Amino acid sequence: MHEYFIQNISYHKDEVVKLKGWVYNLRKSGKIWFLILRDGTGIIQCVVTKNDCDEASFDLKDVLTQESSVMVTGKVIADERADGGYELIAHKVELVSIAGEYPITKKEHGIEFLMDQRHLWLRSKRQHAIMRIRHTIIKSIRTFFDQRDFTLVDTPIFQKGATEGTATLFETDYFDDKAYLTQSGQLYAEAAAMALGKVYCFGPTFRAEKSKTRRHLTEFWMVEPEMAYYDLDMDMDLAEDMISYIVAEVLMNRRLELETLERDITKLEAIQKPFPRIHYDDAIKLLQARGVDVQWGDDFGAPHETIIGEAHESPVMVHHYPSAIKAFYMKRDPADSKYALAVDMLAPEGYGEIIGGSQREDDYDLLVERMREEGMDPANYDWYLDLRRYGSVPHAGFGLGVERTVAWICGLSHIREAVPFPRTMSRLTP
RNA sequence: UCCGGAGUAGCUCAACGGCAGAGCGGGUGACUGUUAAUCACUAGGUUGGGAGUUCGAAUCUCUCCUCCGGAGCCA
16 A cells, blocks of 8 residues: 655655645635645645535535544645645545634634643644654664664663752652652663663653743753763763764754744754863853853853853853862862863853763762762762772763753744643643 | 733733723635635623722732743753
8 A cells, every 4th residue: 555645745746646634724715625734744735626526525615624634635736826836636535534623723822822732733833843853853863872882771760869969859659668750860871881881861851940941841851871981072072973963964854844943044054063162261251251240160050051152153062160060970170179070062042051961980989079078878879889899980971951952953932842742840731 | 939921702912990892713605726815794701819999990909829931950
């Protein structure tokens, strides 16, 4: 059986094909009507007249509603008047199911209403384009690691305690115990890297922070590579290669979708290696030179990240943050222990931090010392400390926020559109 | 948690102390090239909840609720 899809319709010019889909829109004009058909791969205009199709099909115009499901058989022709350049001269229209009054109309809607209708909103052109770009981003990430001989290692979602002391975790009953939903697979990825060399985990991550901004979700997807025998510079090289690859793949395979989103493609085409690498000290100087009130030792807030990111066309990597504001597992610079061998990658156009990474502390004693400084009990991390007891090596890794990357590449104003069913402080349905 | 903003028809909004309205969507009808088609007619309301001021409140005051944006935190 041959299946025909709208995205490939130009290969079937002058053929009679059968398309299966949904009514995206209807325009009736007496003895001719136009059925805008959507099949999940694209949208095409079907022209229905009594000259070309049977009467029962023609009369469906009085019955069909927006989003009713139909199958249309007809001849593919090229026509300038049709959006997309091709249209279908219908020979037969078969009704599958009549849709009730569709909540999403052709006029504008508010974001809250559309999010309530998220399960239906995904059918719209714009959301369709975002989901396909998201797919390509995820696929390109997996291909990127696969081509570099990384092994995928899935890490647990139920975890005993926090990876980083500060973040608020979702707590859940675990038989007679408590468990927390993961905020990072990193510690497990480190264990896997000692077994397999180069690994990555890719899964959902949960943060119970009461954040209400366009950059935050309570549930988001994160990809975390971890590499044995990597130092900070190699870590940054990898992050830069990965982002360049993702952007190139999207530009090559999702041009139509970027155009649907009215994304300024020149901004993406400008992403070129090498990305600027700025020492934390220089980032502070850059901010101070622009009149921002920051002192050495401060962490960067969203406005700071925006200023640093906007200074360059490509993403910027800021490295050597003060260890005091970074996580316990990040290795301190042997040359000057007040710095951590850490890096954040800031996306252009104000999209902020998309990657956070570091070389890890591989010395047992220094790691225990850092845990104690953070008020952590090393006894709770005995298995993690085993990685430093048995064949410890220099290693590094980073975490990439998938939705922030999607939001940046798509040019979205809010991260909640970057995931099919977003979870935020105030949204658990649909 | 803090700061700001908003809740009026199914949806998007107007009316801002004096008869609650429009567009879209729904219904009925017209139209053989429409592009969020157009045109005519039509149905559709506990103005977020509660209290107060007033001859009179969607409008002013208080309070509660919900949502949105931002900060902090982070991917």
